[in-house]
Amino acid sequence: MNKPLWQPSAEHIKTTQLYRFTQEVRVATGLDIEDYQQLHQWSVENPEQFWSRLWQFTNVRCSRPWDRVLIHPGRFQQATWFEGARLNFAENLLRNRSDKTALISRLENGQRVMLSYRQLYQQVARLAAVLRAQGVVAGDRVAGFMPNVPETVVAMLAASSIGAIWSSCSPDFGIDGVMDRFGQIKPKVLFCCDGYFYNGQTHNSLPTVRQIASRISGIVLLVLVEITGQADAQGLPGSVTYTDLFDDLLAMGETPELIFEQLPFDHPLYIMYSSGTTGVPKCIVHGVGGTLLQQLKEQQLHVDLRADDVLFYFTTCGWMMWNWLATALASEATLLLYDGSPFYPEAKSLIDMAEQEKVSVFGASAKYIASLEKAYVVPRETHNLENLRVLLSTGSPLSHESFEYVYRDIKADLCLSSISGGTDIISCFVLGNPCLPVWPGEIQCLGLGMAVEIWDEQGNHISQAKGELVCTRPFPSAPIYFWNDPDGEKYQSAYFETYPGIWAHGDYGEVTEHQGMIIHGRSDAVLNPQGVRIGTAEIYRQVERFDEILDSICIGQNWQSDVRVVLFVVLRDGLSLTPELLQNIKQAIRRETTPRHVPAKVIAVTDIPRTISGKIVELAVRKVVHGEAVTNTDALANPQALKLFENLSELQF
Numbered sequence: 001m002n003k004p005l006w007q008p009s010a011e012h013i014k015t016t017q018l019y020r021f022t023q024e025v026r027v028a029t030g031l032d033i034e035d036y037q038q039l040h041q042w043s044v045e046n047p048e049q050f051w052s053r054l055w056q057f058t059n060v061r062c063s064r065p066w067d068r069v070l071i072h073p074g075r076f077q078q079a080t081w082f083e084g085a086r087l088n089f090a091e092n093l094l095r096n097r098s099d100k101t102a103l104i105s106r107l108e109n110g111q112r113v114m115l116s117y118r119q120l121y122q123q124v125a126r127l128a129a130v131l132r133a134q135g136v137v138a139g140d141r142v143a144g145f146m147p148n149v150p151e152t153v154v155a156m157l158a159a160s161s162i163g164a165i166w167s168s169c170s171p172d173f174g175i176d177g178v179m180d181r182f183g184q185i186k187p188k189v190l191f192c193c194d195g196y197f198y199n200g201q202t203h204n205s206l207p208t209v210r211q212i213a214s215r216i217s218g219i220v221l222l223v224l225v226e227i228t229g230q231a232d233a234q235g236l237p238g239s240v241t242y243t244d245l246f247d248d249l250l251a252m253g254e255t256p257e258l259i260f261e262q263l264p265f266d267h268p269l270y271i272m273y274s275s276g277t278t279g280v281p282k283c284i285v286h287g288v289g290g291t292l293l294q295q296l297k298e299q300q301l302h303v304d305l306r307a308d309d310v311l312f313y314f315t316t317c318g319w320m321m322w323n324w325l326a327t328a329l330a331s332e333a334t335l336l337l338y339d340g341s342p343f344y345p346e347a348k349s350l351i352d353m354a355e356q357e358k359v360s361v362f363g364a365s366a367k368y369i370a371s372l373e374k375a376y377v378v379p380r381e382t383h384n385l386e387n388l389r390v391l392l393s394t395g396s397p398l399s400h401e402s403f404e405y406v407y408r409d410i411k412a413d414l415c416l417s418s419i420s421g422g423t424d425i426i427s428c429f430v431l432g433n434p435c436l437p438v439w440p441g442e443i444q445c446l447g448l449g450m451a452v453e454i455w456d457e458q459g460n461h462i463s464q465a466k467g468e469l470v471c472t473r474p475f476p477s478a479p480i481y482f483w484n485d486p487d488g489e490k491y492q493s494a495y496f497e498t499y500p501g502i503w504a505h506g507d508y509g510e511v512t513e514h515q516g517m518i519i520h521g522r523s524d525a526v527l528n529p530q531g532v533r534i535g536t537a538e539i540y541r542q543v544e545r546f547d548e549i550l551d552s553i554c555i556g557q558n559w560q561s562d563v564r565v566v567l568f569v570v571l572r573d574g575l576s577l578t579p580e581l582l583q584n585i586k587q588a589i590r591r592e593t594t595p596r597h598v599p600a601k602v603i604a605v606t607d608i609p610r611t612i613s614g615k616i617v618e619l620a621v622r623k624v625v626h627g628e629a630v631t632n633t634d635a636l637a638n639p640q641a642l643k644l645f646e647n648l649s650e651l652q653f
Helices: 010-014 017-029 036-045 047-057 089-093 116-131 152-164 175-185 204-216 242-251 290-301 322-331 349-356 366-374 401-411 489-493 538-541 581-592 618-625 639-645
Strands: 062-064 067-070 081-084 101-107 112-116 141-144 164-171 189-193 195-198 201-205 221-224 239-241 266-272 283-285 312-313 334-339 361-365 390-394 414-416 418-423 425-432 454-455 467-471 505-509 515-521 549-559 561-573 601-603
Touching: 010 549, 017 036, 017 047, 017 290, 036 047, 047 067, 047 081, 047 290, 081 290, 081 401, 089 152, 089 290, 089 322, 089 414, 101 116, 101 152, 112 116, 116 152, 116 201, 141 152, 141 175, 141 204, 152 164, 152 189, 152 322, 152 334, 164 175, 175 283, 189 204, 204 221, 221 242, 239 242, 266 290, 266 322, 266 414, 290 322, 290 425, 312 322, 322 334, 361 366, 366 390, 366 401, 390 401, 418 505, 425 505, 454 505, 489 505, 515 538, 538 549, 538 561, 538 581, 549 618, 581 601, 581 618, 618 639
Parallel strands: 101 334, 141 164, 141 189, 164 266, 189 221, 221 239, 312 334, 312 361, 361 390, 390 414, 561 601
Antiparallel strands: 067 081, 101 112, 195 201, 266 283, 418 425, 454 467, 467 505, 505 515, 549 561
16 A cells, blocks of 8 residues: 555654654754654664653653663663663652542443542542551562552552552452562452353353462452452452542541652662463562653653543553553543443443443453454444544554554544553553654554664664664653563573573564564464564454454474474354355465465364453464473463364374
8 A cells, every 4th residue: 555544644753742852953053853753763862861851841750850861772682771860650650649630440340430530639648548557568579469440550659659569460360470570579468259250151250269268378468349249358368449449547537647658760660470381380570660651651642632631442451551551541531441341231331331331542462453344333333432542552553454454444544553662661662743743554663762673584674674672762651670580691691592682572573664573473473484584463464354264373293304384263153164264364475475374174163262351372382383382371361272283183294
């Protein structure tokens, strides 16, 4: 396609915060910066100027300014940002204390709750006082086994106001998945729910909660949040219900003073976790300042998020997008929280909610958007989405077809921002831009301050060719360390083994002629038939075009001293993989890619294993196909699906 799907008008561009930031840079530096590429180049070549100016632009609140912006700029693991600065994460998110709506919460069962910024501040103050009374201090871990509800946000803010480290996972995790995570960090306080609603069913979390409480020593307070009305604290030592806790506090009268501990820029804020599908998850520790500054940059400059926006992202508390969503409070936007199935009771349920709540920025996974199209949802004809101006997509590459579906069937006038980064950086390497056109299948731009390149296997910088996504210079949201990694060996191995001293992210990508990015899949899932590297996303794009196919996963199978491509597909109910459909699939892949992309085997299955955050697990399926053990199936939403790939007769010839 030789024209973009969406092009911002000159008038629109001049209203954006990115435009205003660019003008401020021009005035401050005297440079004639004419386009985004020039701004990006300046931001990576002048990191001290860029990040300090961003700090001022986003009005980061601190009690003490920095002495030096960056120490050791040429060494990733030794880089130190904003030395001497003191700030508090929660203070920055609670800067608004008015009656403006901060949170709208909706559950699958129809329950709806609203909290103003004033009410949010008061609840955080009360809960922080409770935590302090329990002896919680800076550096202690506070964990949430919680759904995406206001109580989770309050708990995170109360913990971070003290300087405690917050960590969370969603209640659909099994006990082994929880222990693989919380068992490593040993929280002092645990917030947990009695249950949750999903796909029309009420799920009881209390059996898992009791196991957590009995298996993690050192928990001094367990707060049970009533979601489904099943709360029963009996048999849970040191426990109290959230309702009783607040009733006692309210009886005491005035809201206690909320003290924001002033902390170094790199003080730990969150512990996040790697997917853990091939072993025990790595505990990734992110710092206060880097998380705040990076996410403010993305939200205000790349999304153009404003105080009058309603921001929604479909996420659970076990996915980094929940942490990203929460930071938007610092931009004084209204956050819409939802917990439940995105397709219950109908495929259009989230679209209904977006219309009702006047959502202006809507975020979801690429899989969700593809599933909407497969379900024949056409919001442009059925919904009033006049408020919607940005659609965010992440989790996996968004196909060309999904780009076209959005503009054809959802809304023509919006900025579709596919984004890519991850838990490791709690942010993005490549993402959207309100001042640039949207081209089908392309992520709009490289993130400001992120020295992103594509390298070949020899470590050469390449353009308009496929290779490894790397970052060549430090950035503030890199992990400050891994938990239980005293010598930094796990950290080094995770990012710097491929190219010494250079961050290799694990994505297989390509910079386009428009200076955007196409992600072709995870580099550890790249196929190598006949020694030629193939990204799985290239195959998925073709498969997604078939209305008969609901889902798919592609792996490389070791075969006769080479690798052959194997494609598994989930068909619509009542359909079978006929010789005609099989031929059509192979012809489409051959026609639109190369002969090497054509799968040697196409096999119908009834389910595809996914992580709890919804990502397909190519490596786990590959292990099963080769008879290797998958050691941590509790990280999967549907671990039983792995059995579908065991000892398949079709793969024996």
